Amino acid sequence: MILIFSAPSGSGKSTLVQHLLDTRQDMELSISATTRAPRGKEQDGREYYFISPERFEQLISDDAFVEWEQVYKGTYYGTLKSEIDRIESAGHHVVFDIDVKGGINVKRLFGDKARAIFIAPPSIDALRERLTKRGTDSPEKIEERLAKAEIELADAPLFDTILVNDDLNATKAALDKEIAAFIG
């Protein structure tokens, strides 16, 4: 099975995906390739495969991606076919942490085998506050992410489920219920 998590940046998607991975041994995160630089303690092959734009473009022409997007101007992100094979060979369900457009594309590709979950913030103001507190992005990057968030929220109805992440513990409980209903 495939679980897709998409959300405007800062909604709490990484936090919720981490909760799922910590509590379920049968799930594994699909590690994307990206051309952005590692942030903080991020390591190559753990959060992402950090690669050069030239290498990314080579992989596009080799048809090595399930999907890829230029999520932010000049920054590519994509899921390698080899990554899905790796996780499925291990007998695990695949968890996608992916942008909204990518989430919709992956849902289209996998149909009923996939459950697409949209994590929404309680409001744009709450989103700004979380991104500021997280402290990983410059004020310009935060404004870029917020502008994108407003557009992404309009696509939420295309997902199988929308979880509004207001109180974190309540959202975790709602997520557990959702996963149990889908996978058992």
Ligand code: ADP
């Ligand atoms: P995303 O992966 O969607 O960009 P994160 O999981 O990094 O978002 O969360 C953004 C910030 O908001 C983090 O600092 C996180 O600890 C915090 N956060 C997550 N969920 C909540 C919540 N329900 N209430 C308040 N803060 C939250």
Ligand code: 5GP
């Ligand atoms: P960040 O730079 O914060 O790690 O990620 C930025 C956005 O890119 C997030 O919404 C993340 O989910 C998305 N993303 C990560 N990997 C992929 C991918 O393989 N494909 C697509 N389309 N988006 C991705």
